[in-house]
Amino acid sequence: QKEVEQDPGPLSVPEGAIVSLNCTYSNSAFQYFMWYRQYSRKGPELLMYTYSSGNKEDGRFTAQVDKSSKYISLFIRDSQPSDSATYLCAMSGTGFQKLVFGTGTRLLVSP
Amino acid sequence: DTEVTQTPKHLVMGMTNKKSLKCEQHMGHRAMYWYKQKAKKPPELMFVYSYEKLSINESVPSRFSPECPNSSLLNLHLHALQPEDSALYLCASSQDRGAKNIQYFGAGTRLSVL
Numbered sequence: 669q670k671e672v673e674q675d676p677g678p679l680s681v682p683e684g685a686i687v688s689l690n691c692t693y694s695n696s697a698f699q700y701f702m703w704y705r706q707y708s709r710k711g712p713e714l715l716m717y718t719y720s721s722g723n724k725e726d727g728r729f730t731a732q733v734d735k736s737s738k739y740i741s742l743f744i745r746d747s748q749p750s751d752s753a754t755y756l757c758a759m760s761g762t763g764f765q766k767l768v769f770g771t772g773t774r775l776l777v778s779p
Numbered sequence: 780d781t782e783v784t785q786t787p788k789h790l791v792m793g794m795t796n797k798k799s800l801k802c803e804q805h806m807g808h809r810a811m812y813w814y815k816q817k818a819k820k821p822p823e824l825m826f827v828y829s830y831e832k833l834s835i836n837e838s839v840p841s842r843f844s845p846e847c848p849n850s851s852l853l854n855l856h857l858h859a860l861q862p863e864d865s866a867l868y869l870c871a872s873s874q875d876r877g878a879k880n881i882q883y884f885g886a887g888t889r890l891s892v893l
Contacts, residue, residue: 676819700880711785711869711884712822756821760880766835767882769821 671695674757674770683779687744691757691770694738698759698768701733703742706754706772715755716742747777782806783885785870791891794860800888802853802870811853812882813845814869822869822884828853829875860892 674691681687689703700719704712716731718724718740724731730743740759744751757770783804792798802811810829814822827835828847842864844856853870867889871882 702881704884709867709887709889711783711867711887714881714883717881758821758882762880766824766827767822767880772819772821 669694671768672757672759672770675773676771678774678776680776680778681747683747683749683777685747685777687747687751687775687777689742689744689755689757689773689775691740691759692738693740693759693768695759695761695768696735696738697761699762700760701731701740702758702767703729703731704756704758705751706756708753712756744775747775749777749779751775752777783870783872783883785868785885785888787888788886789889789891791893792857792860793893794862796860797856797858799857800855800868800870800890802855802885803851804872804883805851806872806874806883807850808872808874808883809850810873810875810880811847812871812873813843813853813855814871814884816867816869816887826855857890860890862892865890865892 672693702717703715706712721735728745732741754772756772758767813825816822826845831847846854867887869887870885873882
């Protein structure tokens, strides 16, 4: 079993839809949870990070962490064609140096 | 400013060439990383420098040689690469290898080995 599981997609939605992206993990030592957006042939861009459990909101993006279920989510409201990209979840524990990535979910938002 | 700058953006090299990739950050971060990313895969960690000292080498072949001249700069020296080394090479940095391991990535160098 992989440490972090993420559905590779592709996930296709119409413009304006609410998008839900998810990852599950097995290592209870993870404390930092990150979401990166990666456009084709570009480096990953940090969208949001959360520490431990809870929610965090930034504009159209909301990140949620449920440590009891070992489940994290990223919600995108009012999705735009410019949101079409691969979304990578990543996590690490306190004191760890290695990020553990999900496989990435490819999102396609059609006009 | 959360910028990590990588040069060059693209590199084509033959198997006998020697080349270097460069990475720079001015965020005062004390940990810097090299990752390799193949198409449709997540980044794979290669090396970690913490306070300018190599702290992790993920069993990377010796044809890849990292160097950290100072706290803002990271180089990756390439020699006698193989075609399977063609990939996107990413540099990242974080505040410290300890408590807050939030990593910021550069745009990458797309390497093709002929």
